[in-house]
Amino acid sequence: MKKFLKHILVCGASFVLAALPILSAGGSLVIKNGTILTVTKGVIAKGDILVVDGIIKRIGENIAVPPGAKVIDASGKFVIPGIIDSHTHIALAGTNEGPEAITPEADVGEVVNADDTAILTALSGGVTMVHTMHGSANPIGGPNVVLKLKWGKPSEELIVPEALRTLKFALGENVKQSNRTISFGGPPPRYPQTRMGVNAIIRREMFKAKTYMEEWDRYNKLKASKTPPKSLLPPRKDLRMEVLSDLLRGKMVARCHDYQATEALEFMNLAKEFGFKIACFEHAWEAYKIADELVAAKIGISVFADSWAYKMEAAEGIAYMAGYCAKKGVLVSINSDSGERIRRLFNDASKTMKYGGLDENEALSLITINPAIQLGVDKIVGSLEVGKQADIAIFNKHPLSAYTRCDMTIIDGDVYFDRAQYLKDRDEADKKAQAPKTNGDRP
Amino acid sequence: MTKRIFIFAFGAMLAAGFFFGQTKPYKVLAIKSAKIIPVVGDEIDNGTILIRDGKIEAIGKEIDVPADAQVFEAKGLCAYPGMIDSFCFLGLQEISGVQATVDNRETGRINPQVRAIEALRYDSIHIPISRSNGITAALVAPTGGLVAGQSTLIKLDGWTNREMVIKRSAAMQIEFPAIRGGRGGFGGMGRGQAAPSDPAKLIAELKDLFHKARSYQKRKEFAAKNPALPIPGFDETSEFLFPILKGDLPVMISVHSEKDIRSAIQLVKEESLKAIFFGVEQGWKVADDLKKADIPVVLGSLYDLPPVWEDGYDSLYRNAGILNKAGVKIAFSSASASLAKDLPYHAAKAAAFGLDEKEALKAVTIYPAEIFGVDKLMGSLEKGKSANIILADGDILETRTNIKKVYIDGKDCDLSNRYTELLEKFKKRT
Numbered sequence: 044m045k046k047f048l049k050h051i052l053v054c055g056a057s058f059v060l061a062a063l064p065i066l067s068a069g070g071s072l073v074i075k076n077g078t079i080l081t082v083t084k085g086v087i088a089k090g091d092i093l094v095v096d097g098i099i100k101r102i103g104e105n106i107a108v109p110p111g112a113k114v115i116d117a118s119g120k121f122v123i124p125g126i127i128d129s130h131t132h133i134a135l136a137g138t139n140e141g142p143e144a145i146t147p148e149a150d151v152g153e154v155v156n157a158d159d160t161a162i163l164t165a166l167s168g169g170v171t172m173v174h175t176m177h178g179s180a181n182p183i184g185g186p187n188v189v190l191k192l193k194w195g196k197p198s199e200e201l202i203v204p205e206a207l208r209t210l211k212f213a214l215g216e217n218v219k220q221s222n223r224t225i226s227f228g229g230p231p232p233r234y235p236q237t238r239m240g241v242n243a244i245i246r247r248e249m250f251k252a253k254t255y256m257e258e259w260d261r262y263n264k265l266k267a268s269k270t271p272p273k274s275l276l277p278p279r280k281d282l283r284m285e286v287l288s289d290l291l292r293g294k295m296v297a298r299c300h301d302y303q304a305t306e307a308l309e310f311m312n313l314a315k316e317f318g319f320k321i322a323c324f325e326h327a328w329e330a331y332k333i334a335d336e337l338v339a340a341k342i343g344i345s346v347f348a349d350s351w352a353y354k355m356e357a358a359e360g361i362a363y364m365a366g367y368c369a370k371k372g373v374l375v376s377i378n379s380d381s382g383e384r385i386r387r388l389f390n391d392a393s394k395t396m397k398y399g400g401l402d403e404n405e406a407l408s409l410i411t412i413n414p415a416i417q418l419g420v421d422k423i424v425g426s427l428e429v430g431k432q433a434d435i436a437i438f439n440k441h442p443l444s445a446y447t448r449c450d451m452t453i454i455d456g457d458v459y460f461d462r463a464q465y466l467k468d469r470d471e472a473d474k475k476a477q478a479p480k481t482n483g484d485r486p
Numbered sequence: 487m488t489k490r491i492f493i494f495a496f497g498a499m500l501a502a503g504f505f506f507g508q509t510k511p512y513k514v515l516a517i518k519s520a521k522i523i524p525v526v527g528d529e530i531d532n533g534t535i536l537i538r539d540g541k542i543e544a545i546g547k548e549i550d551v552p553a554d555a556q557v558f559e560a561k562g563l564c565a566y567p568g569m570i571d572s573f574c575f576l577g578l579q580e581i582s583g584v585q586a587t588v589d590n591r592e593t594g595r596i597n598p599q600v601r602a603i604e605a606l607r608y609d610s611i612h613i614p615i616s617r618s619n620g621i622t623a624a625l626v627a628p629t630g631g632l633v634a635g636q637s638t639l640i641k642l643d644g645w646t647n648r649e650m651v652i653k654r655s656a657a658m659q660i661e662f663p664a665i666r667g668g669r670g671g672f673g674g675m676g677r678g679q680a681a682p683s684d685p686a687k688l689i690a691e692l693k694d695l696f697h698k699a700r701s702y703q704k705r706k707e708f709a710a711k712n713p714a715l716p717i718p719g720f721d722e723t724s725e726f727l728f729p730i731l732k733g734d735l736p737v738m739i740s741v742h743s744e745k746d747i748r749s750a751i752q753l754v755k756e757e758s759l760k761a762i763f764f765g766v767e768q769g770w771k772v773a774d775d776l777k778k779a780d781i782p783v784v785l786g787s788l789y790d791l792p793p794v795w796e797d798g799y800d801s802l803y804r805n806a807g808i809l810n811k812a813g814v815k816i817a818f819s820s821a822s823a824s825l826a827k828d829l830p831y832h833a834a835k836a837a838a839f840g841l842d843e844k845e846a847l848k849a850v851t852i853y854p855a856e857i858f859g860v861d862k863l864m865g866s867l868e869k870g871k872s873a874n875i876i877l878a879d880g881d882i883l884e885t886r887t888n889i890k891k892v893y894i895d896g897k898d899c900d901l902s903n904r905y906t907e908l909l910e911k912f913k914k915r916t
């Protein structure tokens with residue numbers, strides 16, 4: 044057991060160290076001589092980035108190093124904005140509420156798990172921010188949360204307050220429990236079991252929310268009047284309806300898991316019927332069939348590059364989709380939805396150049412500025428610009444090359460992943476493991 | 487009469503043109519002006535490949551092109567040998583979550599009698615997608631249980647399953663349990679525990695099966711020689727396991743943890759099996775033993791997390807480089823059907839973490855050909871080999887590279903697929 048713990052400590056050290064302000068040198072660092080892919084302001088073939096107190100202060104050539112500032116040599120390397128995963132479920136102590144269909148009160152923001160090692164996995168792939176979401180077991184799931192992957196910090200410090208408040212919806216096979224085997228004596232099937240039912244149950248809840256809001260509005264109006272009736276009682280508070288009211292009042296936006304074109308179009312009709320905003324469809328493997336409608340309604344998509352054919356409704360997902368939709372004008376991001384794929388989002392983004400014909404900058408946008416816009420944080424992250432927060436990833440080769448590797452990940456000007464340090468730690472651990480043991484080493 | 491022959495021949499040509507999609511049939515094809523990366527031998531700038539009867543007749547810089555040859559001008563393109571996926575479920579799995587379309591996993595634990603070739607869906611939606619990314623051959627394997635069945639080596643072209651066969655039975659698939667935990671999904675790495683399996687138990691079970699198969703075979707042989715002896719009753723398991731004991735059929739052992747790998751090496755030695763290992767996630771810890779035992783390794787998908795956190799975040803990525811440096815013969819696999827097209831990217835990922843780039847290319851071409859004993863036929867661009875050729879606008883391990891032509895046994899393959907069909911269909915939407 045001791046050996047196991049030691050290994051964890053050693054292997055985690057290059058991540059953990061980063062949480063200590065060893066490399067951040069008082070919040071100030073300079074990245075020197077890298078090829079800078081700003082995403083929004085073009086490419087600087089060989090340039091520097093000055094970070095002060097976690098904010099990008101200057102980007103350019105030959106920036107003088109302020110006294111005390113740490114220097115990171117990026118010669119021959121590629122510097123990009125920290126990667127943003129628009130749809131994942133990492134760093135949570137729970138994602139789904141299976142037995143009930145409607146659970147908007149179940150907020151994943153209340154169960155953020157800052158100790159999830161998936162955070163380290165993500166950091167090793169240049170990811171600095173995630174939209175970590177309620178699962179897809181419920182037609183109306185619950186609120187999601189946007190986190191910066193500041194490993195070692197308490198959960199509250201990971202949450203990004205500037206982000207849009209988003210509410211998870213889900214349609215199709217998952218919510219109608221299509222892939223569930225019903226066992227004898229097991230729980231009875233949950234309503235809904237069809238796409239008709241899924242739409243109907245969401246509509247029902249929206250009607251309830253509207254009624255609930257009307258009741259409260261009436262109460263508030265009467266209460267504020269000069270002569271409120273003596274018998275005036277406040278309506279019963281309903282946590283589910285409170286969340287849906289926020290959606291209907293425009294204080295939240297919908298993020299909706301869907302696969303088939305029909306269910307997406309019908310959800311758009313629901314949004315119109317009740318006046319709420321859909322920020323994004325998730326997975327949306329048939330979005331290419333309704334790209335025009337998505338553009339017209341200004342709805343983005345957060346999708347896989349090519350993970351498909353794992354269930355019936357994913358059977359017509361084509362690798363061309365992300366590129367095709369992006370060219371049509373849909374705001375596209377590539378997501379991981381996985382604690383594994385999250386460390387190779389840059390590989391997935393590069394596939395849109397082959398399938399879909401995107402150029403380098405368009406492809407890189409799918410994992411940087413586009414998800415930032417979808418999450419409402421494009422003013423603070425998503426590209427390398429003066430004034431933005433210093434969330435940065437450094438790659439040894441062009442990040443869209445299949446041969447590339449993430450060498451460093453920086454959040455708010457602090458280094459959270461450093462491959463060179465990891466290799467050093469590993470070598471030392473190997474040496475120690477090989478050294479002759481003395482009795483003193485015995486536990 | 488001549489007219490009838492002419493009409494018949496013309497009709498046949500039309501039909502061939504229709505079925506094979508795109509080009510007129512040819513007698514001799516010359517691919518000219520290509521940058522040739524033969525994998526075995528030096529690169530040739532501005533070279534020519536001459537194809538006749540599905541084979542490479544000549545390759546080089548100064549090649550005389552016969553007057554009747556059809557010429558394909560490949561200026562600006564690179565010619566590579568077709569890639570070989572060394573473990574996948576192409577043709578056995580359509581929609582992985584829909585049981586009705588899944589044929590790679592038989593029930594029960596001991597199934598040496600099942601053959602992948604006999605369930606192979608030749609018109610799987612996934613095969614043309616892989617082919618259009620430059621993969622021209624694949625080992626299609628059954629999985630599950632202890633003895634999963636017989637894998638098959640196919641070319642990714644053909645109108646029936648049997649037309650696709652390169653080796654009907656390529657290996658007997660044997661599986662040690664995977665290292666538990668630490669796999670993809672929502673969670674992170676490090677939740678797994680070092681393999682809790684008891685390899686000794688599995689080894690004992692296998693040895694028992696082998697012993698039975700040998701004695702069954704002996705009784706059969708004795709009965710054949712001596713009519714006074716009874717012919718043993720048909721024993722399916724022994725019948726189909728025996729070829730691996732006779733050395734006619736290699737075994738491909740899925741084995742993952744360090745401890746299991748060591749046990750499997752021992753088993754292979756004791757039973758004198760012709761073995762290939764698959765998966766081998768902790769192979770980097772026993773690279774020298776694998777080299778000493780001279781067992782080639784087919785790596786599992788690199789789209790995975792390290793089996794245990796203490797292996798380090800990059801252990802799956804650097805595994806290939808360490809094994810290769812130790813002298814172990816390696817090959818990559820997709821271990822997939824729907825993402826079998828991604829084979830080259832597994833190789834490139836390993837190259838990002840220490841594997842020599844040229845070795846990475848070999849590990850999807852000539853090394854698998856050698857591992858499966860078909861290197862006289864494929865795996866490189868050399869005179870006399872099958873014309874399995876890819877023409878690409880760049881390095882075939884790079885994601886952004888476009889594959890422009892795929893020839894399998896000299897046939898100019900149709901590169902359209904489910905992706906392109908659906909894309910074209912909805913591009914027409916008005």
